[in-house]
Amino acid sequence: MIKRNLLLIGLTALLSACGFQLRGTGDVQFTLTELNVTARNAYGETVKQVTETLENNKVKVNAGAPYTLALVNEQETQRSASYTSSAQTAENELTTRLDYEIRGGSKNLLLLNNQLEVxxxxxxDGNNIVGSDEEMAQLRQEMRRDLINQLMLRLQLITPAQLDALLQTAEAKAQAEADAEEAARQRQAAEPQQSPMEIPAQ
Known part of the structure; x- marks a missing residue:
């Protein structure tokens, strides 16, 4: 027990030194001051909590922000992890995944994308199905909070300068692709078009 407590203290000190603050111990520091937030499920609980967390940490969330955090896919899965002697499920493994992107520029170009998982x-409890279902719902809520905490930590490490550099790279790539497509179109237009072969009537 003493070793475990010392380990927890050591990990807490290490994470604090890296700038990470445990949930409920203080505000997360962001260098981003403005961000748009979108989601496939625009009225879902995850996007609501993400928006509230950002705003509570002095990040303005509005559609006119130069960069957009897009929650493109959230998926909850469940599988049996162990069974009782009567082949009933004894434990469930719950997984929540969140795919997200950061986009920017007038063409909403992709700058970053990643996946989080909890x-x-x-x-x-086979004798208390209702209680087990309530416990699962509560566990899902806790997992969502953990997922959002992970996302906030990722966002905390991103600076406007990094996004500006990524945007410049993405715009240059998009322009190069557009130029290549236009050059190919012009080459094709310049090639003589063959008329269909006419077969003399017998």
Whole structure:
């Protein structure tokens, strides 16, 4: 027990030194001051909590921001992790995944994309199905909070200068691709078009 406590203290000190603050111990520091937030499920709980967390940490969330955080896909899965002697599920492994992107520029170009994942084990009580379902719902809420905490930590490490540099690179790539497509179109237009062969009537 003493070793475990010392390990937890050491990890807490290490994370604090890196600028990470545990949930409930203080505000997360962002260098981004403005961000748009979109989601496939625009009225879902995740995008609502992400928006609230950003605003609570002095990040203005509005559609006119130069960069957009897009929550493109959130998926919850469940599988049996262990079974009882009567072949009933004893434990469920719950997984929540979130795919997100950061986009910017007038053409909404992709700058960053990544995936977050949280897993948890729920013990299933065959004699109390209702209680187990309520426990699962609560566990899902806790997993969502953990997922959002991970996302906030990722966003905390991103600076406007980094996004500006990524945007310049993305715009240069998009322009090069557009120029290549236009050159190919012009080459094709300049090539003589063959008329269909006419077969004399017999």
């Amino acid at each position: 897993r948890s084990i729920q013990t299933r």
